[in-house]
Amino acid sequence: MTPPRDMVGKALTLLTHVGDYPDGAVASELARRSELPLSTAHRLLGALVRDGYAEFDASSKRYTLGLRVFQLGQRVAQARGFAGMTRPVLEQVSRVTREATLLAVLDGEQQMYVHSVGGPQQVSVVGEPGRHGPLHCTSQGKVLVAFAPEDVRARLVETVALEPTGPNAITSRRAFREEVDAVRARGYAIADEEHEAGIRAIGVPVFGGRHAVAALATAAPAYRTGVDGLVQHLPTLREASEALAAVMPSG
DSSP states (O other): OOOOOSHHHHHHHHHHHHTTOTTOBOHHHHHHHHTOOHHHHHHHHHHHHHTTSEEEETTTTEEEEOHHHHHHHHHHHHHHTOSTTHHHHHHHHHHHHSSEEEEEEEETTEEEEEEEEOOSSSSOOOOOTTOEEOSSSSHHHHHHHHTSOHHHHHHHHHHSOOOOOSTTOOOOHHHHHHHHHHHHHHSOEEEESSSSTTEEEEEEEEEETTEEEEEEEEEEETTTOOHHHHHTTHHHHHHHHHHHHHHSOOO
């Protein structure tokens, strides 16, 4: 990605990288990640701290996200339907499946997790809210591509990077096109150790009108759940998808 040239873009890039470090990061590391001169990074970080978008710990010299970001995030969550009834629906799914339940949305050429509820068992899959994931090798990503508006779907099928992230990841453009068509035909997607070895997942669309506004998934360790076991959760996922569609705005 080409580094932004305007100051607003540079500041937002810095802020994004601050968010990648829950325990904070020093200015030199943030400058390196953002491809900015250290003096520029210092000046922009100072402005972000001044306005509450970042916080600075003088003892550790580390920057973390500020409460202003949290405030804006809460407004986005409310506007996009990620608050209120969304989490209870996911919690109900996990009570039934006894596995992790994940909710993601399309963000450019990636998926972004917006909610994650762990299963009650000791080993559970985690999808940290705000984190991004690939589209071609996750059940949610496949669903988001398959049920995107036609122009978006056509573009993503041809442009999404097909990285070999897991042992069974799709790396052929033709195979990805065929997989997206298959997902549209059957109404759900499977990821069988495609994103990570040892993880399987099944995802369904959450519709807003004719297109998916989100994707809902059950994910589990492969040693505990086979593909057939995941498919048995489809009625629960589809019921939850309808409940989520009622509280999330249409796309």
